[in-house]
Amino acid sequence: MRHQNLRIDILLFLIVLLVSACGRDYLPKPKGYNRFDMPAHEYVSLPDSLPYDFEYSKHAKLLRDTSWISDKYWVEIYYPKYRANVHLTYKTVKNQDSLKEYLDDAYFLTAKHQIKAYAIDESITKTPSGKTVIYAELEGEVPSQFQFFTTDSSKHFLRGALYFDTKVQNDSLRPAIEFVKIDVVHMMNTLEWRE
16 A cells, blocks of 8 residues: 555656646747957057067057967967967068968969868958958858968068957957957058068
């Protein structure tokens, strides 16, 4: 009898649990998106220890490149708020062969993203001071969304690439990408070579 009462108690408990659990439908919550509060664009000049000068965002930090392949004049323009980085590489043009090598490298480094990119839109533009800048906007889940290079063809070559150190998808990063692209365009428009 006691054993039968225990079974009835367990059965009643399971029925109550089952009935109370069926009261609501479970709806999974959608993934959240990053919220970006964009500050006004403000700029400061580079230190005069570099062979080039431009204005970069006041909201970014200028860092030396610490990678194992870094060169003396390579720098990082780091945006801590967005975990974004504009990696700048500078080379001195020694002759036409070295210029061809730098140009080939720039195109190769952009082309490496073709695996994940569904579009690479390359454009050529002139800065207010007459410099030619070639830039590429990359669409898709690529690690670098914007790349550019410029040269005077005789002494200076500067290449840049924008990266975000995050696993957030690029469509969610779009406001931050556009914000940093405006800063990069300003950098190129204020670029001057130092002798």
